[in-house]
Amino acid sequence: MTTPLLVLQRIFGYSAFRGAQESIIAHLIAGENAFVLMPTGGGKSLCYQIPALMRPGLTLVISPLIALMQDQVDALRRRGVPAAYLNSALDPLHAKQIHDDLLNDRLKLLYVSPERLTQHSFLMLLDQLLARRQLSLFAIDEAHCIAEWGHDFRPEYRQLHVLYQRYPSIPRIALTATADLQTRQEITEQLQLGTGNQFIASFNRPNLHYCVSPKFSPGTQIETFLLRHHTRDSGIIYCQSRRQVENTTFWLHSRGWHSLAYHAGLGTTLRERHQQQFVQEAGIIMVATVAFGMGVDKPDVRFVIHLDSPRSLEGYYQETGRAGRDGEPANALMLFHPNDLITLRLRVQNQSRSPERQAIDSHKLEALALYCQSSECRRRTLLGYFGETHTGYCDTCDNCNPDYRTWSGPEHRNHAVIFAADRFTPGIHRTR
C-alpha cells in the first residue's frame, strides 16, 4: 500500500512535505474541494500531482499558458509520470494520439486551457471519461486568472463553473500565489469550493525589501539605484506601456547596461529568446510589461523596479514576488508619481464594465494609492491588504528604516513637499 509520503519520495525525490501540503493532499484524496494560496516556490503543484497519482483515473489541469503546460508536462515525464497537454501548439497526429490515450486510461494528468475546456467537443470527451469512471480531479492552476482575466480579456475563465455544474461529483482544487479577499471570494464562488476548504499560507516575504520613491527623474533614479545596489545583478523593470519598455531598454542600453525588452508586441521568437537569456545568463535587466513573469523560473532575481505604478496592490505583490525566490535578500523599488494614479483612475472610470466591477477595480487601485502614499510600514500595509496582521517596524522598508530612503537618490521624507517643489519630468524619452 502506497502513501503520499512514499509518492513524494519515490517519484518527486523530496524527503518530507512542507507547510500544508500533506493536509491538502489528504483532503483531496478524501474527495474534498480545496482552495490553496501559497507563495511561489511553496510546492503548489505537488498538492494536486500527488493526489492525481493516488486516485484512479485522470486529473485535468486548467492552465493559462501553453508554456506553463509544456514546463509542467516535461517535468512530470522526466519523473516517469504519464502526463500530456492538449492545445493549439500540438499537431493533429499527436492530438489524436492523446485522445486515444485518454480513452484507454493511459494518462494520469492532462493540461488544457480554459478555452479548450469549454469547447463542446472537449466536454463530450470528458462526459465519456466520466461515464467510464475515469475522471478523478480538476485542478485550476493560477486561479487568480478567473478574477484577473475572466471579465474581459479571456471570458472562458468565467465559464469554469461548468466543472461543478456538469461534473458535481469530481473534486476541484484551485491554486494561486496571489489573491486578495475579493479575488478569493470570486474563485471560491465561481468554482463552488465551499468556505471550509481554504488553505492560506502567509504572504510575508521577509527577504524582500520595499521602497517607494517619489518619481522626479526616472532615468537618473534607476541608474543611481543600480549603481548603488545592483551593478551586476539580474532584475526586472516593469513599465505600463510597450512604448515605455522600448524607450527604457534603449536608454539603459545607451548607458551601458545589459538590458532586454519583453512585451507581447515583440513576437514569439524574440520573446522566447529574451526570456531564455534572462533566465540563463547573469546580470540581465529585463524591461517588461505585465506580459513578463508568469512561469518564469529564475530564483536569483535580485530586484524589481516599478517605473510606472501598477493598477492594483495585488498586481504589485505579484510582480515584486518574482524577486528573491532563492530566499536571499532582494529589493523592490517603486518610483511613484501622483499623476500615474490620475491616469489609472480615469481608465477605471472609462472602462465599459459593470458598476460592480468598476467598484472592485477602483478598490484595488485605491489600495495601491494608500500603500504608495502611506508613511506606515510597507510590509504591514501590504500584508494587511491580504488580510494578514503584522506588527509593523519590519526594518526592511523605507518607512521603517531611513537607510532605505536613499536607494535611488537623496533621502525622501514627504511626497507632498517633493512634488510641490519639483516639476515632474516625464518618462524616459528616446532621443532621436
Next chain:
DNA sequence: CGGGACTCAGATACCTGAGTCCCGGTGCCGTATT
C-alpha cells in the same frame, strides 16, 4: 477622431498661444493566406 497635457518661444516676470504628442496591457483558439 477630439481633446487634454506638455513644450517652447516670445513678450515681459508670470502669462499666452501655437505646435506636438499621446490616447495600457495580458493569450487562447481556429481559419485564411503564402
